[in-house]
Amino acid sequence: MIPSAHASEFIDLETRHAANNYSPLDIVIRKGEGAWVEDVDGRRYLDALAGYSALNFGHGHPRLIAAAERQLRNLTLTSRAFRSDQLGPFVRDLAALTGKEFILPMNSGAEAVETSIKVARRWGHRVKGLPEDWGTIIVMGGNFHGRTTTIVSFSTDKVARDGYGPYTPGFLVIPYGDIDALRAAMTDETIAVLLEPIQGEGGVVIPPEGFLRDVRALCTERTALMIADEIQSGLARTGRTFACDHEDVVPDIYVMGKALGGGIIPLSAIAANSDIMSVITPGSHGSTFGGNPFATAIGREVVAMLATGEFQERATRLGAILTSELRSLVGHGVLEVRSRGLWAGVDIDPAMMSGKELCYRMADRGVLAKDTHGSTIRLAPPIVASEDDIALIASSIRESLTA
Numbered sequence: 001m002i003p004s005a006h007a008s009e010f011i012d013l014e015t016r017h018a019a020n021n022y023s024p025l026d027i028v029i030r031k032g033e034g035a036w037v038e039d040v041d042g043r044r045y046l047d048a049l050a051g052y053s054a055l056n057f058g059h060g061h062p063r064l065i066a067a068a069e070r071q072l073r074n075l076t077l078t079s080r081a082f083r084s085d086q087l088g089p090f091v092r093d094l095a096a097l098t099g100k101e102f103i104l105p106m107n108s109g110a111e112a113v114e115t116s117i118k119v120a121r122r123w124g125h126r127v128k129g130l131p132e133d134w135g136t137i138i139v140m141g142g143n144f145h146g147r148t149t150t151i152v153s154f155s156t157d158k159v160a161r162d163g164y165g166p167y168t169p170g171f172l173v174i175p176y177g178d179i180d181a182l183r184a185a186m187t188d189e190t191i192a193v194l195l196e197p198i199q200g201e202g203g204v205v206i207p208p209e210g211f212l213r214d215v216r217a218l219c220t221e222r223t224a225l226m227i228a229d230e231i232q233s234g235l236a237r238t239g240r241t242f243a244c245d246h247e248d249v250v251p252d253i254y255v256m257g258k259a260l261g262g263g264i265i266p267l268s269a270i271a272a273n274s275d276i277m278s279v280i281t282p283g284s285h286g287s288t289f290g291g292n293p294f295a296t297a298i299g300r301e302v303v304a305m306l307a308t309g310e311f312q313e314r315a316t317r318l319g320a321i322l323t324s325e326l327r328s329l330v331g332h333g334v335l336e337v338r339s340r341g342l343w344a345g346v347d348i349d350p351a352m353m354s355g356k357e358l359c360y361r362m363a364d365r366g367v368l369a370k371d372t373h374g375s376t377i378r379l380a381p382p383i384v385a386s387e388d389d390i391a392l393i394a395s396s397i398r399e400s401l402t403a
């Protein structure tokens with residue numbers, strides 16, 4: 001795909017002045033509505049990535065825009081030095097949605113993961129009774145939890161990690177989905193197990209049936225916290241409020257982000273009960289924008305939309321269509337399809353073409369998707385997409401692989 005002269009102007013500006021930390025498709029978007037976006041030349045595309053699940057409710061959902069506009073005119077920031085009339089209702093409603101007593105709001109997903117690590121470590125020292133500066137958090141190979149120095153310290157992705165040492169100690173990596181390895185790795189000094197119930201960045205990798213239940217049981221048995229990073233898997237994407245719900249598992253700490261801010265503003269949070277969250281005391285953690293009235297007004301609307309169950313049901317229904325269409329491509333350039341709800345990882349035959357080449361061919365057919373790890377395409381269309389939109393995703397892949 002050769003960008004138009006108009007699009008090239010924007011691409012050139014980015015190339016000249018934006019740090020080179022991404023490798024985006026050369027499609028310059030100027031507008032979004034529902035599941036669709038429009039580029040600067042007026043071409044329309046179905047957004048089959050949805051901001052890595054931050055746009056679960058689509059672009060410009062009327063309820064979210066209304067909540068944002070209302071709050072924008074009233075009050076956007078107090079800092080936590082003062083109270084606002086938005087934080088209380090938001091934490092009440094999110095606590096109800098998660099079934100936990102306390103919420104700690106932050107901004108980016110990485111900050112929420114960092115928060116869960118801090119809370120777990122304090123809990124390890126002050127409640128579990130390990131010495132200060134001691135204890136291990138077990139994490140999984142292939143994980144993606146964000147980009148801070150501590151988080152990349154336990155990444156197994158060379159590209160994400162290389163050159164950023166010295167690394168934060170106190171983490172132990174085991175293979176994802178390997179319950180025997182976890183059992184062998186857990187000791188009295190284990191503070192927590194941090195995992196994605198489904199690995200998103202890893203390519204929508206689903207652990208073996210029963211894994212989450214077994215992790216839950218092991219954590220209980222060894223008095224360690226189970227921390228579920230539901231930043232990408234949570235909030236209706238998999239057809240349930242949380243991916244852990246598929247195994248009826250309740251972690252000790254939920255980590256949320258992405259869709260929590262409705263695709264409008266960064267809003268993340270952790271949820272836990274008081275026996276864990278009470279280790280947080282005034283001054284021991286915080287963020288200038290964390291829990292600000294603008295973000296929490298939108299977040300409260302997101303929670304209200306999730307509380308109806310409508311989006312979870314829709315993700316299940318549309319996901320079944322997407323999955324059956326994608327399965328029919330196996331053997332025709334597609335090697336494997338993994339899916340849960342409206343979320344799929346499609347491995348294409350690398351001998352045919354690269355993931356990026358496929359994404360450009362899909363874009364020519366009006367569908368935006370992004371490759372991960374070379375030959376995997378991750379599909380996470382907005383849950384407001386129509387059945388025709390879902391069919392278009394599969395047909396664009398079919399045509400792109402055969403053309």
Ligand SMILES: *Cc1c(COP(=O)(O)O)cnc(C)c1O
Nearest residue numbers: 108109110144145146229231232
């Ligand atoms: C995106 C993501 C993060 C990081 O969120 P940011 O808002 O980019 O910092 C952490 N964990 C998971 C599972 C994610 O998908």
